[in-house]
Amino acid sequence: MGYWKHVAFTAIAILVAGALTVLAKYLGINVTTAVAWLKCTHDFWNTPVEIIRWKFVLWAALSIAVLAVVLLRIVLAVWASPYRVYVGEYTHGLIWEWAFNTRYEPVELRMFCAKCFRELHDSDFKYPMPGSTATECEVTCPAGHITKTESGGSALREKVKAAIELKIRTRKWKRYKRTLPK
Numbered sequence: 117m118g119y120w121k122h123v124a125f126t127a128i129a130i131l132v133a134g135a136l137t138v139l140a141k142y143l144g145i146n147v148t149t150a151v152a153w154l155k156c157t158h159d160f161w162n163t164p165v166e167i168i169r170w171k172f173v174l175w176a177a178l179s180i181a182v183l184a185v186v187l188l189r190i191v192l193a194v195w196a197s198p199y200r201v202y203v204g205e206y207t208h209g210l211i212w213e214w215a216f217n218t219r220y221e222p223v224e225l226r227m228f229c230a231k232c233f234r235e236l237h238d239s240d241f242k243y244p245m246p247g248s249t250a251t252e253c254e255v256t257c258p259a260g261h262i263t264k265t266e267s268g269g270s271a272l273r274e275k276v277k278a279a280i281e282l283k284i285r286t287r288k289w290k291r292y293k294r295t296l297p298k
């Protein structure tokens with residue numbers, strides 16, 4: 117997903133550059149006029165070539181506007197990217213927080229009690245007795261809050277990890293706010 121986004125933006129940037137070149141050609145602006153303008157602005161502004169001047173101004177204004185929009189879109193895409201803002205979630209009765217590695221995989225998953233935000237560890241899980249038909253696990257936080265979970269420790273961690281990746285693929289992720297669930 118992240119990769120294709122970058123490809124899309126590069127394609128947009130190339131299209132914009134192409135459109136601006138065509139526009140410049142249409143308005144009769146060439147490298148010579150542009151360079152002349154940059155090199156000796158004073159002379160350029162005092163030339164009697166009125167038409168070229170307004171065309172150049174129009175082209176420059178449009179170019180800046182279009183480039184600004186493209187840049188803004190790129191900045192916003194990075195700013196609002198799930199890899200920046202989807203770094204936690206309340207799920208399976210617990211609060212989870214994680215980071216993304218360079219391959220956009222969620223790593224360093226941490227669990228917290230949803231009632232007091234104390235961190236939970238794999239050793240805080242109590243598994244069903246061997247031979248019992250129960251499948252639920254129980255996790256007890258240091259403050260004594262008990263949460264029932266469908267599985268425990270690393271199995272639950274893997275499940276949450278897979279769900280995070282699925283939510284990013286299906287765009288169902290939400291920006292994470294570090295608060296206790298209501």
Ligand SMILES: [Zn+2]
Nearest residue numbers: 229232257261
């Ligand atoms: Zn607690």
